Amino acid sequence: MGLRLAIAIALFMQICAQSVHSFFMIKISDIIECMQEMAPEELAEPWDNCGLLVASENESAERVIVCLDVTRAVVDEAIKSGAQLIVAHHPLIFTPIKRIDMGSVQGALLLSLIRNNIALYAAHTNVDKTYGGLNDLLAGLVGLDVPPPPPDEHAPLDYYRIGEFQSAMSAEAFNERVRSRLKLGSLIVSAPNGDPGGAQNGQMDTGGRAKTIKKVVVMCGSYSLEAEKFATTGADALLCGEIRHHEALELAGMGVHIIQAGHHGTERFFISLVEKWIADRYPEAAIQGVGFSSPPTTFYHGGGGLNDV
Numbered sequence: 001m002g003l004r005l006a007i008a009i010a011l012f013m014q015i016c017a018q019s020v021h022s023f024f025m026i027k028i029s030d031i032i033e034c035m036q037e038m039a040p041e042e043l044a045e046p047w048d049n050c051g052l053l054v055a056s057e058n059e060s061a062e063r064v065i066v067c068l069d070v071t072r073a074v075v076d077e078a079i080k081s082g083a084q085l086i087v088a089h090h091p092l093i094f095t096p097i098k099r100i101d102m103g104s105v106q107g108a109l110l111l112s113l114i115r116n117n118i119a120l121y122a123a124h125t126n127v128d129k130t131y132g133g134l135n136d137l138l139a140g141l142v143g144l145d146v147p148p149p150p151p152d153e154h155a156p157l158d159y160y161r162i163g164e165f166q167s168a169m170s171a172e173a174f175n176e177r178v179r180s181r182l183k184l185g186s187l188i189v190s191a192p193n194g195d196p197g198g199a200q201n202g203q204m205d206t207g208g209r210a211k212t213i214k215k216v217v218v219m220c221g222s223y224s225l226e227a228e229k230f231a232t233t234g235a236d237a238l239l240c241g242e243i244r245h246h247e248a249l250e251l252a253g254m255g256v257h258i259i260q261a262g263h264h265g266t267e268r269f270f271i272s273l274v275e276k277w278i279a280d281r282y283p284e285a286a287i288q289g290v291g292f293s294s295p296p297t298t299f300y301h302g303g304g305g306l307n308d309v
Ligand SMILES: [Zn+2]
Pocket: 090, 220, 221, 222, 263, 267
């Protein structure tokens, strides 16, 4: 075989291999399409900032990292593993920024992403709201039945769910069910008398109310609902990530039992949920969840022992 012919064949084979690779290559646009199908960006709250926040020159997304927050550990892992895309729940860019400042945590993370050609996609309130999203998953994990959304696909979806247990249970049983099903060491729960601040010197004053739980409002992450709106749900309890002190007082005053399972504790399931969405569609993709078991804050109990909330 002549040298020219051999070179021509080698070049032809290389071109073929490249085009086959690019034909089967999973692209960033494919992952975004998958996310858009499972949790359309249009569902996001108007104040939110979802979508492709950092673009890159990479087209390929064969290695994807899924996380709750874009932290230094997440970005370092993406660099180390050669990931081309990070899919995060909380948007790294939330309020408008005027400059990328190396001296700020956010600026340094953004620069690391840009320098290493790593794209960043955020899917936030759209994942909380979508049918089969984070709130549905959370309700399902603790065994609540949630009615399917109305058949009108244009009906707005709420960023919380109202679910019911098949039979009522005590507040204590509810606490333990949530703690064990969410695999947490601790929860912050309503005071035993259901009225925080009412107990004197450790005495419980049940006021004759034997609280049982059947109907529950589920809201992952930060609780934000008007008390009047909550009252219309007729729920016995609230399961949320975190709630502000005064909102907790108001709901408790209405006789609502409250469980705070932590922002990370309720939203870390974003990682397993999105991993599944992508893996179901692209089984050949290398998807890595980061940060599932590492909450940014935890309880300190005197005498040692840390728990996950
Ligand atoms: Zn959140």
